[in-house]
Amino acid sequence: MDVRLTRTGHRLIGLAMMMVVSAVIGTVVVAAARNPSQQPQTAPPPPPSAAPVKVALPTKYVVLTFDDGPDAAYTPKILDILAKYEAKATFFEIGKNVTKHPELSKRIHDAGHSVQNHTWTHADLRHLSATAFRQQVMSADQAIQAAIGSTPACLRPPYGGMDPTVRQRAKALGKDLVVWTVDSRDWTKPGTTAIVQRVLKNVHSGSIILMHDGGGNRTQTVAALPTILKSLKAKGYGFRTLNC
Numbered sequence: 001m002d003v004r005l006t007r008t009g010h011r012l013i014g015l016a017m018m019m020v021v022s023a024v025i026g027t028v029v030v031a032a033a034r035n036p037s038q039q040p041q042t043a044p045p046p047p048p049s050a051a052p053v054k055v056a057l058p059t060k061y062v063v064l065t066f067d068d069g070p071d072a073a074y075t076p077k078i079l080d081i082l083a084k085y086e087a088k089a090t091f092f093e094i095g096k097n098v099t100k101h102p103e104l105s106k107r108i109h110d111a112g113h114s115v116q117n118h119t120w121t122h123a124d125l126r127h128l129s130a131t132a133f134r135q136q137v138m139s140a141d142q143a144i145q146a147a148i149g150s151t152p153a154c155l156r157p158p159y160g161g162m163d164p165t166v167r168q169r170a171k172a173l174g175k176d177l178v179v180w181t182v183d184s185r186d187w188t189k190p191g192t193t194a195i196v197q198r199v200l201k202n203v204h205s206g207s208i209i210l211m212h213d214g215g216g217n218r219t220q221t222v223a224a225l226p227t228i229l230k231s232l233k234a235k236g237y238g239f240r241t242l243n244c
């Protein structure tokens with residue numbers, strides 16, 4: 001899948017410049033992580049002390065995404081864990097949930113994570129009239145705009161449901177459609193160990209990992225997340241948000 005990390009030529013140039021810098025840093029990070037004398041499970045990641053720019057994007061990275069929130073019970077716990085491991089993520093939020101907990105969307109945004117559009121009520125976009133499609137997307141946009149002060153440019157279609165009409169309508173509204181490449185299937189509640197193993201077995205650099213902070217009981221997701229983050233960091237992965 002084509003991961004849209006940039007939206008404008010201006011940003012592309014900026015990203016390209018940062019990539020050059022981070023490529024140099026990335027070589028050091030990967031080399032250190034592969035040192036056989038190290039213990040990958042316990043060795044801390046090398047500090048990016050030589051970084052000549054303020055924010056260097058990691059060259060070996062994953063994109064963590066959390067869907068269906070915000071949720072009063074689970075979103076704060078997930079934010080605390082992400083902060084502990086200094087990981088940034090992208091949250092695809094349901095507009096109706098944002099209107100219930102705008103303070104959580106604000107907290108996500110203020111912590112440096114990305115807040116994006118997952119429709120107003122988690123509707124399957126393949127089965128809507130043009131008017132209903134527009135309402136699903138625009139209402140969620142407005143709720144998020146009211147909560148965080150900026151409007152999402154990325155849209156994750158519920159159920160990953162896309163067809164040519166969905167693509168055309170999303171494009172007409174200026175939205176980039178973003179799905180995922182690694183599905184933790186945490187929503188099936190398969191057990192904490194199964195969630196951890198599913199992510200770690202399938203992850204590659206550039207993977208977009210799907211998890212959920214809302215939409216049901218996410219106790220297993222919360223329990224799995226520290227192990228996932230610890231393991232990814234030990235393998236030399238950094239974390240990027242989608243640049244929507």
Ligand SMILES: [Zn+2]
Nearest residue numbers: 067068158159
């Ligand atoms: Zn969803």
